[in-house]
Structures are given as C-alpha cells and as structure tokens.
Amino acid sequence: MKPFDYVRASDAAEAHDTAGRIIAGGTNLIDLMKHQIETPSKLVDVTRLDMHEIAPSDDGLRIGALVSNSDLAAHDTVRRDYPVLSRALLSGATGQLRNKATTGGNLMQRTRCPYFYDTAQPCNKRQPGSGCPAMAGVNRILAVLGTSDQCIATHPSDMAVAMRALDARIEVARAGGGTETLPMDDFYVLPGDDPSVETVMQPGDLITAVHLPSAPTGHQTYRKVRDRSSYAFALVSVAAVVDTDGGKITEAALAFGGLAPRPWRDTDVEQVLLGETPSDALFDKAADVLLADAKGHGGNDFKIPLVRRTLKAVLADLTGVTR
Amino acid sequence: MQITLTVNGEDRALDVDPRVTLLDALREHLNLTGSKKGCDHGQCGACTILLNGRRINACLSLAVMHDGDEITTIEGLGQPGNLSPLQAAFVQNDGYQCGYCTPGQIMSAKGMLAELDMGWPSNVSADLTDIPDLTRTEIRERMSGNLCRCSAYPGICQAIEDAATEEGMTKREAAE
Numbered sequence: 186m187k188p189f190d191y192v193r194a195s196d197a198a199e200a201h202d203t204a205g206r207i208i209a210g211g212t213n214l215i216d217l218m219k220h221q222i223e224t225p226s227k228l229v230d231v232t233r234l235d236m237h238e239i240a241p242s243d244d245g246l247r248i249g250a251l252v253s254n255s256d257l258a259a260h261d262t263v264r265r266d267y268p269v270l271s272r273a274l275l276s277g278a279t280g281q282l283r284n285k286a287t288t289g290g291n292l293m294q295r296t297r298c299p300y301f302y303d304t305a306q307p308c309n310k311r312q313p314g315s316g317c318p319a320m321a322g323v324n325r326i327l328a329v330l331g332t333s334d335q336c337i338a339t340h341p342s343d344m345a346v347a348m349r350a351l352d353a354r355i356e357v358a359r360a361g362g363g364t365e366t367l368p369m370d371d372f373y374v375l376p377g378d379d380p381s382v383e384t385v386m387q388p389g390d391l392i393t394a395v396h397l398p399s400a401p402t403g404h405q406t407y408r409k410v411r412d413r414s415s416y417a418f419a420l421v422s423v424a425a426v427v428d429t430d431g432g433k434i435t436e437a438a439l440a441f442g443g444l445a446p447r448p449w450r451d452t453d454v455e456q457v458l459l460g461e462t463p464s465d466a467l468f469d470k471a472a473d474v475l476l477a478d479a480k481g482h483g484g485n486d487f488k489i490p491l492v493r494r495t496l497k498a499v500l501a502d503l504t505g506v507t508r
Numbered sequence: 509m510q511i512t513l514t515v516n517g518e519d520r521a522l523d524v525d526p527r528v529t530l531l532d533a534l535r536e537h538l539n540l541t542g543s544k545k546g547c548d549h550g551q552c553g554a555c556t557i558l559l560n561g562r563r564i565n566a567c568l569s570l571a572v573m574h575d576g577d578e579i580t581t582i583e584g585l586g587q588p589g590n591l592s593p594l595q596a597a598f599v600q601n602d603g604y605q606c607g608y609c610t611p612g613q614i615m616s617a618k619g620m621l622a623e624l625d626m627g628w629p630s631n632v633s634a635d636l637t638d639i640p641d642l643t644r645t646e647i648r649e650r651m652s653g654n655l656c657r658c659s660a661y662p663g664i665c666q667a668i669e670d671a672a673t674e675e676g677m678t679k680r681e682a683a684e
C-alpha cells in the first residue's frame with residue numbers, strides 16, 4: 186500500500202473532505218489499495234458516523250449507508266417485505282465479508298475485470314486512454330449491454346440489482362451542501378468516453394442512505410447464476426418482482442446483474458409483459474427486447490443465451506407457467 | 509498512530525502506521541500468530557477473527573479503524589488443556605490436516621453459530637422468515653468463506669455439528 190493519512194470523521198462536515206477518500210467496511214478499497222489500483226493520499230473513516238439505522242420512512246424504508254450487508258439481509262422488514270433484497274445480499278460474498286461490507290460501499294464497489302486488477306496491463310478505467318485489452322482478451326465475466334468502445338466492465342454487486350428492481354433511490358449529501366435523492370440510473374454513469382467515471386459522486390460527497398419505496402405486492406425473487414453454488418460473483422443474475430391477476434401480468438419489475446456497467450433495468454422489457462397472459466412465447470418476446478442491443482466479445486457471448494434462459498425461468502416461476 | 513484494542517479481554521496499546529491491517533497488528537505487533545495470513549485479500553478466511561462479537565476477515569481491515577474495539581482471536585477462545593467445545597470437536601473429528609486454515613475455520617464457526625442463534629437466514633434457507641436449522645447444507649453455505657486446501661471439509665462440518673449440539677443448539681437432520 187502507498188502511504189496515506191488517516192482521519193476518523195466525527196461528524197458529517199469532517200466526512201465532506203474533498204481531498205480525502207471515504208472508507209467504510211474497507212472490503213473493496215483495502216483490497217484495491219493493496220494492489221495499488223487505488224492510491225488515495227488520505228482516508229476518511231466514516232464508520233463512526235450515525236448512519237447505521239434501518240428505519241421506516243414516509244412510504245417505505247430508509248437504510249443508513251453504514252448498515253452492514255448482514256444486518257440488512259437479516260432485518261425483519263426486509264426479509265418479510267423485500268425478500269428479493271435479502272436474497273441478493275445473502276447470495277453475495279461470505280458471512281465474514283457481509284459483516285463488514287456496508288450499503289454505501291457495496292453500491293460503490295468497483296469492477297472485477299481481470300485487467301483492471303492487473304496493473305501491468307493497460308485499462309481505460311484505471312488509466313483513461315491506455316486501452317482496453319479485455320475487448321479482444323479474457324472477457325468471460327464482462328458486459329454485453331450498456332458498454333462503450335472504451336470499456337466493457339460490469340458492476341459486480343448483487344445488492345444493487347435487487348435495489349434497482351425495487352426502485353430504490355440513493356441519498357447523497359453533496360460536499361458543497363445540499364442533499365439529493367437519486368434514482369439509480371441517475372446515480373450510475375455508463376462508461377462512454379471515460380470509464381473511470383462510474384457515478385455522479387464528486388470528491389467529498391457522501392452517500393448517507395438508500396430509500397426503498399413501499400413494498401411491492403408481487404412475488405419477488407433473486408436468481409444468481411455463477412461458477413460455484415456459493416461464494417462467487419454472478420455471471421448473470423435476475424432480480425424480479427412480478428404479479429398476476431386474473432391470468433394477466435399486472436406488475437413486472439426486472440433488473441439484471443452481470444450484464445452491464447450498472448445494475449441493468451429496461452422498462453421496455455416490462456412493457457412487453459404487462460397486461461399479457463404469461464406464456465413461454467411471451468417471455469421470449471421480453472428477452473428479445475432486453476437483448477436487442479446485446480453485444481458479446483467472444484468469451485462472454487454465452488451470457489446472451491444464459492440470461493434469456495434465466496429470465497424465462499424466473500418469469501415462469503413467478504407466474505406459475507409450467508415449462 | 510496510537511490506538512488501543514481490547515484483544516481477548518485485555519487492553520493492548522499499539523503504535524501503528526495507518527497501513528497496518530488488523531491481521532498484521534495481531535500477528536506482528538501483538539505476537540498473536542494464531543490468526544493466519546492465507547491470501548491477504550479477503551478470499552480464504554484464514555484470518556477470521558471476531559470483531560465486537562462478529563466474524564470478519566482481519567486482512568481487509570485497518571488496525572487504526574478499530575481503536576476501542578473488542579477483538580477475539582483463536583488464542584482467546586481456549587488454550588491447550590482448556591479447549592473450547594469447537595476446538596475440542598475439531599481435534600476429535602480430525603477437522604484439519606495441515607492445520608493452516610483451522611484457526612480461521614474455528615473463529616468463523618464461532619461467529620456463524622452466533623448468527624444462527626440470532627436467526628439470521630442464509631442463501632440456502634428455504635423460507636427467509638423461518639428460524640433456520642443447523643443442517644449440513646446450512647453449515648456448508650455459511651462456512652463457504654473458509655477455504656481448506658487440504659479439503660478437510662467433512663471433518664470440519666462434523667466438528668461444527670458436534671460442538672453446536674453440545675452447546676444445545678437445535679439440529680434437524682443433515683440434508684445429505
């Protein structure tokens with residue numbers, strides 16, 4: 186690790202340090218600092234700030250940015266009303282890591298692209314303009330949607346995929362003052378020309394909470410496909426909230442992990458389903474819309490049929506269609 | 509930086525560079541070499557300790573972030589002649605071969621059983637709102653953060669089952 190100064194923030198003002206880098210659970214940042222992929226000159230430890238609470242809000246739930254992944258997964262309300270979120274959290278990492286990992290840190294975790302992790306290689310995300318060896322290289326785990334000609338990295342979080350399906354909003358306290366509560370598609374930035382920019386966070390900004398709206402009425406599920414049955418990042422994952430009434434689909438919220446640089450949601454896919462009678466053919470139509478612009482790079486081509494099958498299986502389960 | 513850690517019930521004052529991980533502080537500064545360094549990147553579980561009662565990977569944590577915190581290491585769980593039920597069960601069941609992963613396995617199991625006692629669900633729990641049972645499937649899922657190169661997994665699982673039963677935790681059947 187490169188030397189750095191360490192400051193423990195005792196109030197929000199101290200956390201808004203434009204020269205510092207926030208550290209919470211440390212499970213991603215310390216790893217990256219050991220590899221010297223991240224080399225902050227100053228760490229601002231926010232773990233003693235008062236952001237550990239899960240509390241009912243006007244219409245839903247407010248999750249403090251420091252709530253651990255374990256506490257969130259085990260919270261009674263989350264287990265009962267937002268099971269897709271519990272399931273997504275429990276499918277990620279390990280018991281030890283979930284005890285340390287925080288809600289804010291999980292949202293901000295960086296890609297697992299093997300070239301991003303190898304400082305001997307060029308990488309547009311680490312060093313803008315240096316190139317992207319993943320495009321013609323080892324890209325089995327990388328993205329097929331939302332990419333640019335600069336970067337095909339995925340966002341690796343499970344938690345964020347469930348939150349995207351639940352229409353979560355991210356509360357950000359800006360360094361310059363003021364608080365914004367952002368929908369996730371406004372929070373995450375697609376790679377475009379500069380894949381080093383991943384979110385709208387600016388130096389000194391602090392994620393303070395995540396807001397969940399009132400619990401959806403539909404059935405919820407999180408299905409994660411990976412190389413081992415435990416302790417592996419998703420190849421693809423689907424977070425789904427689906428309801429039917431009188432044989433028609435009345436609610437559909439679908440978010441995808443492992444496919445894109447951010448938890449992926451495409452409401453056009455949901456429009457295909459709404460008001461229709463669930464069937465295998467209908468699910469294929471939804472997958473066609475999802476994958477219309479999907480682009481593989483060789484090693485990750487398999488994700489395109491894999492997510493189609495995973496989506497169809499999830500929809501069949503939640504609507505009771507027998508396949 | 510000056511910090512104080514309460515390690516195995518004792519206050520220990522330390523002067524550490526901010527870069528020192530909690531694992532290195534324990535091993536190199538406090539000479540508690542029971543906690544092992546396998547990968548140093550949060551992947552193997554050999555460094556598992558309890559932080560304020562919860563299991564974490566000590567290698568992915570900075571010592572300076574834990575001023576005033578309570579740490580339990582394998583040395584604090586029991587000593588030769590006075591082993592904790594988990595330690596004794598690992599000996600009885602051959603829950604190891606080379607022994608390198610063992611302190612991490614035992615500390616992880618200690619934290620895991622406490623989580624089970626609090627009713628935390630896991631990825632293999634069929635019903636999230638039910639109180640989970642200590643089945644073999646649950647143990648395997650909950651212990652997946654502890655790798656064993658010698659693949660002593662059957663003994664490890666058996667040791668955990670035995671120790672938990674001795675401590676009066678419920679056990680329905682082992683699923684396999």
Ligand SMILES: Cc1cc2nc3c(=O)[nH]c(=O)nc-3n(C[C@H](O)[C@H](O)[C@H](O)COP(=O)(O)OP(=O)(O)OC[C@H]3O[C@@H](n4cnc5c(N)ncnc54)[C@H](O)[C@@H]3O)c2cc1C
Nearest residue numbers: 209210211212213214277278287289290291293342343392
């Ligand atoms: C071996 C291993 C396996 C894993 N497997 C999975 C998996 O299967 N699924 C999965 O989803 N994740 C997985 N993870 C990733 C894990 O979920 C993240 O490391 C964790 O969620 C990060 O949270 P943290 O609090 O430790 O973040 P930190 O490491 O403390 O911080 C990460 C980033 O977030 C920023 N940050 C933190 N808090 C705030 C805040 N409040 N405001 C603004 N910025 C903030 C930091 O500046 C830093 O850039 C795995 C990690 C490891 C090491």
Ligand code: SF4
Nearest residue numbers: 298308309317336337
């Ligand atoms: S895909 Fe993105 S993160 Fe990976 S090498 Fe290319 S630019 Fe870097």
Ligand code: FES
Nearest residue numbers: 546547548553567
């Ligand atoms: S040494 Fe900490 S997890 Fe491997």
Ligand code: FES
Nearest residue numbers: 605607656657658
């Ligand atoms: S006993 Fe050798 S690594 Fe587990």
